Amino acid sequence: MKAVGIVVEYNPFHNGHLYHAAAAKAQTESDLVIAVMSGNFLQRGEPALVDKWTRTSMALENGVDLVFELPYASATSNAPAFAASAIQLLDAAQCDSYCFGSEDGSITSFIETLNRISTYQADYDDAIRSSVQKGVSYPQALNEAYSSITQPADGNPSKFVDLSLPNNILGFHYMESAAALKSTMTPATLPRLGAGYHDDVSPDTKIASATGIRKEFFTTQNTEHIRQYVPNRTFHELEHWLEQRGNFGSWERFYPQLRFQILRDGPERLARIADVKEGIENLFYKAAKQAESFQHFMSIVKSKRYTWTRIQRMLTHIYTGFTYEKRNVMQNPDHLRLLGMTPLGQAYLKEKKEEVKLPVVSRLANFESASAAFSATVSDLYALGIDPLTPSLGLDFRTPPIRL
Structure with a gap:
């Protein structure tokens, strides 16, 4: 079986994610979709709206066949470290390709960009380091260094990716990480649909950013206001979460x-x-x-x-x-933490059992590592934040992979 890998947070799973999973599978002519998903705390440094188990269910109900957890140390890192670990996990899971959403939407321009930076790597790294030391934020330093080596000499439009845009930045780091790993996975990208990363929701479309969806809920405190932007199964998962816990993570x-x-x-x-x-x-x-x-x-x-x-x-x-x-002691992923699977995902794991490069862990009680132990602690702390009086503790040790 042929698998395409995607890197996700699903905070929450929305219609744009539904399109991404289906289009990634179609564009790469894959049999199934494997997602590496952040756990209960996310790359922007915030608690997830709902826990990783609920978001895994959303994914499996909407076109994803296997969900592996991106460890805490990587999931809450800056873009280069986040991307590096995610690519390592997709490569370890024997994905044939990986696909990311981007504002650019053309894999050719990403390849050209990667080649250009490789050619001027020393100058590029020095420029970033110098800017950061002067107090410039990392994203701004990255963009300034990048601009200095990609300005078109003839005044014609640049053939390179715009690295001032968030999804382009992350996509570039995926490709950079795959190249450093010497991965055989084929890269692919899809144009980001509808709303921009930070845009508010619009009543005229069914596609909205996760940021916009979260903002709309916390402003109105009403899930009906976000219903049109998420698949039905996701909406019911969110409703059930609220009934049980009273509020989302924030x-x-x-x-x-x-x-x-x-x-x-x-x-x-x-x-x-x-x-x-x-x-x-x-x-x-x-x-x-x-x-x-x-x-x-x-x-x-x-x-x-x-x-x-x-x-x-x-x-x-x-x-x-x-x-x-x-x-x-948690620099590199040392296992594939299985959060959930469809029957097709289960068949894939059986087929690739001898080829997968890291241990597939379905229960933390059966695997010892600093990263795995810390994941369990983080899950308990998340549960305490959601409901300090009656938290659901020990879920990482008690919860088996979700099966669709």
């Missing part, structure tokens, strides 16, 4: 516990947390003393030096207790 909901941890640990302990540096721990401590809400907290700590996303990643690590020491 930093506002998690903030009381985050605030407690910041005030309890103090600057000295906070400085040991991954990504926390340059004295920002002191600002966090000061802000936690003042701010009654997450938005108020962020208004105090936000600055030109640190993007909103970068600060949120630090806060995610504070919430989960993810230190520099822990990161050092």
Whole structure:
């Protein structure tokens, strides 16, 4: 069987994701779709709307055949590290190709871009390093360095990818990672449909960004306002979640516990947390003393030096207790954590059993690693944030892979 791999968060699964899974399968002429999905905390440094098990169900009900978890250390990293681990997992799962959505929509321009940067790699890396040292944010530094080596000399439109756009950036890092890994997977891309990454929802379309969908719900507190943007099965999963838990995951909901941890640990302990540096721990401590809400907290700590996303990643690590020491022992994925499968996905695993490059883990109780153990801890902390009074703890040890 021929498999195409995709990298996802599904926060939540929406109509654009439905198109992506089906179109990726069709474009690459694959028999099934394998998704590597972030767990309960995401790349932008925030808790997922609903947990990984619920999002796995959404995926399996809407065209995905296998779901593997992207480990916490990778899922909450910057774009290069996020992409590198995701590609490693798709390659380990023996995918024949991988497909990502992009604003550009042409794989040729990505290939041209990768070749151009490879040619000027030293200059490119030096420019990024120099900008970051001057206090420029990583995305801005990346874009400035990139622009310096891709300006068309003849004034004609550039044949390279616009790396100021979020999906193009991530797509480039997927291809960069696959090249470094010397993966045999064939890259493919699809044009992003409808709304932009940060756009609000529009009543005139059924395609909306996950960011827009989340914003619409938290503004209106009404799932009917997002119904047209998600498949029916997803909508019912979201409704069931709300009936059981009363609200979706968000930093506002998690903030009381985050605030407690910041005030309890103090600057000295906070400085040991991954990504926390340059004295920002002191600002966090000061802000936690003042701010009654997450938005108020962020208004105090936000600055030109640190993007909103970068600060949120630090806060995610504070919430989960993810230190520099822990990161050092979780650099590369060491297993394929199976979250769910369709009958076709199960048949694929049986067929590829001898070829898969990493252990396929269906229950954490049967596998020992620092990454797997931390995943279980993170799931419990997520459950506590969602429902501090009656949390569902131990799910990572008790929950078998979801079978459609």
